[in-house]
Amino acid sequence: EAGVTQSPTHLIKTRGQQATLRCSPISGHTSVYWYQQALGLGLQFLLWYDEGEERNRGNFPPRFSGRQFPNYSSELNVNALELEDSALYLCASSTGSTLAKNIQYFGAGTRLSVL
């Protein structure tokens, strides 16, 4: 069974540009989560999508946005890129289970470098 897949693996952009990161969840999973792992800041929650709806958002500016498609894949968009957006962006998926059973499985991430 295929795990969570993310593309591209690496992405290089310049300040002010837009970046689009993609994530395909494990088959049968309806929830997708995005996390940012930046040097010195650790892992931080960005967004949670479930059944096509945004369910929760972390403490990030509105230029971080995303969506979930009918096939449950997801896209993270970062507009007006800033140098500090350079990070590893990790996507995870889970079934729509209760808190007591929820496990988030992660992809290998997209490393975004902003020059």
Next chain:
Amino acid sequence: AQKVTQAQTEISVVEKEDVTLDCVYETRDTTYYLFWYKQPPSGELVFLIRRNSFDEQNEISGRYSWNFQKSTSSFNFTITASQVVDSAVYFCASMDSNYQLIWGAGTKLIIKP
């Protein structure tokens, strides 16, 4: 708000030694959910275990074991007879009511041959 603390930034041991990674959590919730993940150099976070506050027993999986102590708010992870392949960054996390994982800073484990 929940908080997870991993005070050990880096641990280095020689292969076959036992090693314990510490995790201390803070929460006001009476029911809570804790996790351990492993992040090898490839970057992918690998799920190891989840523990609900109401679970009865501590877990053992091969060389891995976890010790949950409510009295000290700790959820420590022990690797017995460590191997070079265990080298990675290990993260402890808790899940809040919005399904958001709250992460510790991670402990880098180096196993020397």
